[in-house]
């Protein structure tokens with residue numbers, strides 16, 4: 001029996017998970033589009049930012065709590081919407097949900113979750129968001145908006161970067177087949193499940209979607225709407241103009257378009273464009289507590305993790321995800337203390353040295 005401490009950081013979680021998962025599942029989760037330049041750049045950009053330590057500030061009572069969409073979270077690391085948690089552990093989204101709720105943070109449930117999203121909400125006490133796409137069929141979108149509201153979801157996350165399918169070479173090589181998305185097989189009021197199932201095949205890919213569709217979604221719901229997959233200030237400004245509540249600066253973890261900037265590189269332009277009108281969140285490459293502090297220093301309200309939740313699940317289900325979150329919390333606390341920042345509100349742009357251009 002092992003007597004070691006187990007994985008002590010997110011990279012060790014990934015290494016362990018890699019040994020536990022079937023190769024094609026590991027590759028599906030870890031991989032990105034074409035040359036995976038953006039996957040790597042998300043990390044490299046974080047690594048290139050230096051911190052500026054400060055001394056002699058009272059940091060004896062660190063407080064990592066903040067608000068997202070006006071409500072409290074215990075720390076600014078949220079769970080990104082990711083399909084199919086059962087790929088990594090039989091308890092799937094239930095395990096992730098419990099870990100997130102215990103940690104006092106938000107779980108964004110994917111349209112492609114491996115459990116029906118209403119079933120998850122039935123047992124939920126914590127904060128849940130539902131992610132969906134601007135489906136080609138507005139009736140289907142309307143049904144989903146109603147289902148989310150009825151089930152008690154507190155916000156909608158609309159993923160906008162998936163209109164066109166990506167080229168993921170690991171999946172092509174492994175002849176990887178994605179499993180069927182269960183949420184599309186559930187019918188809304190007055191709906192015929194067969195009809196819904198056939199509509200569901202369109203998945204995230206609606207190449208014809210435009211800003212009018214996002215504006216229309218916003219007009220059809222009283223839940224806050226979060227736009228995910230934004231990578232330019234121009235698109236942040238458009239989101240703000242149509243009354244979107246928050247944006248997630250995200251390149252989908254480098255899984256859709258390769259050769260983009262890292263998300264942390266885009267953050268300053270996103271913050272400028274937001275002009276305080278809209279909350280700016282970020283995901284992509286968060287692996288250390290210091291990364292969270294860097295993102296907050298550049299103006300993000302909070303960040304999300306994607307792949308690391310799968311590494312936690314694969315290693316130890318709910319406990320694994322909880323450990324992943326707690327490692328980030330501990331590392332964040334150390335970073336804040338050593339930068340003389342006892343609270344999230346005290347993290348400003350002077351925590352980091354000037355953002356250097358990446359070679």
Ligand SMILES: Cc1cc2nc3c(=O)[nH]c(=O)nc-3n(C[C@H](O)[C@H](O)[C@H](O)COP(=O)(O)O)c2cc1C
Pocket residue numbers: 028029030042080081082083110111112131159228250251252253254255283284285286304305306307308
């Ligand atoms: C296996 C996997 C499945 C994902 N599924 C979805 C999804 O269904 N919807 C979505 O909006 N984003 C999805 N994403 C993207 C994540 O929400 C997030 O943007 C990304 O993983 C963040 O980067 P990180 O993995 O480096 O933390 C998925 C990511 C992974 C790794």
